[in-house]
Amino acid sequence: MRLSGAKNHDVVVGDVGSDYSALRSLGNRCPVVLLSHGLAFASALAAVRCGAYRYLLKPVSDERLLEVLVETIQESSARTP
Helix, strand or coil, X not given: CCCCCCCCCCCEEEECCCCCHHHHHCCCCCCEXXXXXXXXXXXXXXXXXXXXXXXXXXXXXXXXXXXXXXXXXXXXXXXXX
């Protein structure tokens, strides 16, 4: 996974197969939105293990992705002191 130079992220979006250990090793606890082609149990389990905040099935419309990102950032901000 390639991360921007920023130390903190509002949200990370990626595929279920991505390696999120790099993100977590940096101490970043931002919410993760994962995308997957299939609703297989293994994919859902991988998402949970990665600490996914949301899990979306592909294809996802731009509007739906934007909606989920905005909701995720708002909910995450509300929980952060």
